[in-house]
Amino acid sequence: MTxxxxxxxxxxxxxxxxxxxxxxxxxxxDTVRDLAVVxxxxxxxxxxxxxxxxxxxxxxxxxxxxxxLHAHLREPGMEGAETIxxxxxxxxxxxxxxxxxxxxxxxxxxxxxxxxxIVSLARDASARVRVVAAVTHGRVGEALTDVGELTANGAVAxxxxxxxxxxxxxxxxxxxxxxxxxxxxxxxxxDPTLASGTLMRSGPVATRLGLAGWPPSAELVIxxxxxxxxxETGGRLHLTHLSTAAALDAVRRAKDRGVRVTCDVTPHHLxxxxxxxxxxxxxxxxxxxxxxxxxxxxPVDAQVAFDGACRVNPPxxxxxxALAVLRGLADGSIxxxxxxxxxxPPERTLVEFAEAAPGMIxxxxxxxxxxxAVDAGCLSLAALLTALSTGPAALIGEERxxxxxxxxxxxxxxxxxxxxxxxxxxxxxxxxxxxxxxGLPGVVRLTVADGRVMFDxxxxxxx
Amino acid sequence: xxxxxxxxxxxxxxxxxxxxxxTRPELEAILDEAAxxxxxxxxxxxxxxxxxxxGHTVGLAFYEPSTRTRVSFELAARELGxxxxxxxxxxxxxxxxxxxxxxxxxxxxxxVHTVVLRHAAAGAPYLVARATGLRVLNAGDGAHAHPTQALxxxxxxxxxxxxxxEGRTIAIVxxxxxxRVARSNLHALTRLGARVVLGGPPSWVVGFHAWPGVRVAAxxxxxxxxxxxxxxxxxxxxxxxxxxxxxxxxxxxxxGLDEERMSWARPGAPILHPGPTNEGIELTAELAAGExxxxxxxxxxxxxxxxxxxxxxxxxxxx
Numbered sequence: 113m114t115x116x117x118x119x120x121x122x123x124x125x126x127x128x129x130x131x132x133x134x135x136x137x138x139x140x141x142d143t144v145r146d147l148a149v150v151x152x153x154x155x156x157x158x159x160x161x162x163x164x165x166x167x168x169x170x171x172x173x174x175x176x177x178x179x180x181l182h183a184h185l186r187e188p189g190m191e192g193a194e195t196i197x198x199x200x201x202x203x204x205x206x207x208x209x210x211x212x213x214x215x216x217x218x219x220x221x222x223x224x225x226x227x228x229x230i231v232s233l234a235r236d237a238s239a240r241v242r243v244v245a246a247v248t249h250g251r252v253g254e255a256l257t258d259v260g261e262l263t264a265n266g267a268v269a270x271x272x273x274x275x276x277x278x279x280x281x282x283x284x285x286x287x288x289x290x291x292x293x294x295x296x297x298x299x300x301x302x303d304p305t306l307a308s309g310t311l312m313r314s315g316p317v318a319t320r321l322g323l324a325g326w327p328p329s330a331e332l333v334i335x336x337x338x339x340x341x342x343x344e345t346g347g348r349l350h351l352t353h354l355s356t357a358a359a360l361d362a363v364r365r366a367k368d369r370g371v372r373v374t375c376d377v378t379p380h381h382l383x384x385x386x387x388x389x390x391x392x393x394x395x396x397x398x399x400x401x402x403x404x405x406x407x408x409x410x411p412v413d414a415q416v417a418f419d420g421a422c423r424v425n426p427p428x429x430x431x432x433x434a435l436a437v438l439r440g441l442a443d444g445s446i447x448x449x450x451x452x453x454x455x456x457p458p459e460r461t462l463v464e465f466a467e468a469a470p471g472m473i474x475x476x477x478x479x480x481x482x483x484x485a486v487d488a489g490c491l492s493l494a495a496l497l498t499a500l501s502t503g504p505a506a507l508i509g510e511e512r513x514x515x516x517x518x519x520x521x522x523x524x525x526x527x528x529x530x531x532x533x534x535x536x537x538x539x540x541x542x543x544x545x546x547x548x549x550x551g552l553p554g555v556v557r558l559t560v561a562d563g564r565v566m567f568d569x570x571x572x573x574x575x
Numbered sequence: 576x577x578x579x580x581x582x583x584x585x586x587x588x589x590x591x592x593x594x595x596x597x598t599r600p601e602l603e604a605i606l607d608e609a610a611x612x613x614x615x616x617x618x619x620x621x622x623x624x625x626x627x628x629x630g631h632t633v634g635l636a637f638y639e640p641s642t643r644t645r646v647s648f649e650l651a652a653r654e655l656g657x658x659x660x661x662x663x664x665x666x667x668x669x670x671x672x673x674x675x676x677x678x679x680x681x682x683x684x685x686x687v688h689t690v691v692l693r694h695a696a697a698g699a700p701y702l703v704a705r706a707t708g709l710r711v712l713n714a715g716d717g718a719h720a721h722p723t724q725a726l727x728x729x730x731x732x733x734x735x736x737x738x739x740x741e742g743r744t745i746a747i748v749x750x751x752x753x754x755r756v757a758r759s760n761l762h763a764l765t766r767l768g769a770r771v772v773l774g775g776p777p778s779w780v781v782g783f784h785a786w787p788g789v790r791v792a793a794x795x796x797x798x799x800x801x802x803x804x805x806x807x808x809x810x811x812x813x814x815x816x817x818x819x820x821x822x823x824x825x826x827x828x829x830x831g832l833d834e835e836r837m838s839w840a841r842p843g844a845p846i847l848h849p850g851p852t853n854e855g856i857e858l859t860a861e862l863a864a865g866e867x868x869x870x871x872x873x874x875x876x877x878x879x880x881x882x883x884x885x886x887x888x889x890x891x892x893x894x
Contacts, residue, residue, distance in 0.1 A: 465696060
């Protein structure tokens, strides 16, 4: 099979997908049917013209296109790791039709012209690239950016991701200033005074490895602070990459009180745990490996221990926290899966653990990790697809659905197919993930955004 | 643990990264070998047959300052007939920003077979073991591990306590949390059947209660109670103030060892210290130089242990 990428500037597509399982969280439906797209719009069976390509959809699933609220596309400044073009192809390969680019570029996306430049650069990308603008000038946490002008130029949210807004006073100003614009403040909830100098989640594995431990309070104190500020100001708060049960409980309580707070979790915080730093490679819902169940007694696996690709912020969680956020996703307490796709070149990750740049790529493995959780019985397919598509899309004002008349925006995947994560199968310019070399379930066959084919794995729509 | 006929000749590994790699029979075998080498060396009995590393090049790459570990590795390698080269970090490309892997690949291409690596980052030897063809001997990585120190400590304890460490109680006092020596000793001592009691300020022993075979004591007297030997650790002066210990005086008042406090331990209990000591802080100068002190013995055992270990890594390929 050959995989090919299209662009948003291509001509609208027409095809009929016969006998496909259509899961539409917007309609709450899950049915096997024919789905036709004509000139980029979904049409009823009656209106399908003769002669359009007819694809066999048996065994495949179609869902609304995925939306990633949190990705680092590295342009401008770190184009060796990723670009708008390569990052959008990685998105399309992962089934994402929207990808939100975080502003920690060089220079940062803190001025209207820079936001507008990204928007224009992305016009012929392989996914819609939306911009999350910096909430403070230079992302240094001192003065708010011109949030109104940035929004007018395309910013769909604000964040100083990589760090929390350092002071409660500034976070309060941000929530007040952004609130009327109808866009969220995306907060990286991590207290710098507690997190600084730490390298992995505190716990038995950190104790054993001699790596400075990150206390879960580092996340909780900022979550509690920001919830109080959102409640007081009425601002819209979105907490990204939650990694602890305690923070999730705080969000649940706030939601119950009617605070305007939402949250996401990354695939790696669902599936991986702190034991991965010691060389464990079992997903959180799988039987525990030796080093995870007996972190002091078992030898670490020298072939994988201290892998720089396992260094992320917030750090890979304790297993019980991973399972808690997985339950939060299953019960709808968590609004979205966001990848925190963080490409780095080899010279930033094939280094001493303490020197490794934090973060791993995620756009192309998010669906597969989610399907592994579904296969394990921890998550329904509907909950997974909601968290990947309609859930996050709603938070930035995008609509999703498979109903007739709508612009075709969808992913088609083979849930029983498997693929191997390696440099050749990844569209990203970077390959920093501890999943490298691993076989995963779920092969994306087709991604359609704005009625155009963005990615085609052997279906023959792009030639 | 089942009895395994794991004599010295079967102990073949490409790397020694931590004690956790070694089974109890392997540990016992290496200690037996080191004891024999120590005797031969003391009696000037090391002959040509002992020069098992002829034609083998050992690189010493010390990214952190070290006296006793570096010197004892160099002496051990030379006694075994190896060629020894130094990567002196201050005068190397490291100061130009060369990465660890690149520096190690340079050593490998220049003909180094085994690298002895001391590095401030936990896990650095694992990276080198994966990314190069070098045999790697961990001479201390961050707060993670210092396997040959644990072996020489075990040898010293075995000598002092008259043989097996099975069922013996050893106290380790001080900054356990930031100590690679403590961690490797916990692996070695518990694997050899000893019980370990840890003592130190709460933030310096936090989390260690979960280590099987280990007890965290409530205070110094509790830590020393029943101890048949006491190991105290170096206080890193930069840890004082912000890290749960207000001042050196506060540390010494609560955790410093002197002859009087040693009476809380079993009669005649010896004292060990990995060095370099801060005399007057972890222990008094009198104690460090006194009859209980095994600090000098630890250093001379260090050469013997390193002589015992080095040929095993070479053997993995050459035999």
